[in-house]
Amino acid sequence: MDLVFTKSASRHGVSNARAQYVITYHVWVFDVGGGMTLYVGPDRKGVDLEIGTVRGRTGGTYVIHAMRLRPQFVDEYRSRLPWKR
Numbered sequence: 001m002d003l004v005f006t007k008s009a010s011r012h013g014v015s016n017a018r019a020q021y022v023i024t025y026h027v028w029v030f031d032v033g034g035g036m037t038l039y040v041g042p043d044r045k046g047v048d049l050e051i052g053t054v055r056g057r058t059g060g061t062y063v064i065h066a067m068r069l070r071p072q073f074v075d076e077y078r079s080r081l082p083w084k085r
Contacts, residue, residue: 004056005063012067018043019051019066026051028080040069040077048077 003023005016026041032052039051050073052065069077 002060003053003063004060009051009063009066014043014049014051014066014068016063018047018049019063022049022051023053023063027082028077036064038065040073048074 001023003020005019009016009019021043022041023039026039028040030038032038035054037053039053040048042048048069050065050067050069051063053061053063056062
């Protein structure tokens with residue numbers, strides 16, 4: 001997947017490398033509407049992040065959102081952790 005990182009993706013201090021790691025090794029991915037896909041998972045240090053992407057008109061994938069996991073997603077995310085089953 002070719003990723004393009006926008007300025008908004010770094011707004012919350014998540015590096016491109018951390019965001020790319022979560023996209024690659026996510027635990028949970030879902031469509032949040034409006035064409036945005038949210039990838040959720042831990043970074044290499046175990047910090048739970050949410051990474052939002054949209055598909056560009058020419059086929060590229062734009063990373064537009066990256067931050068620590070918000071409380072509204074925590075319960076669903078934890079239920080999907082493979083080591084919690």
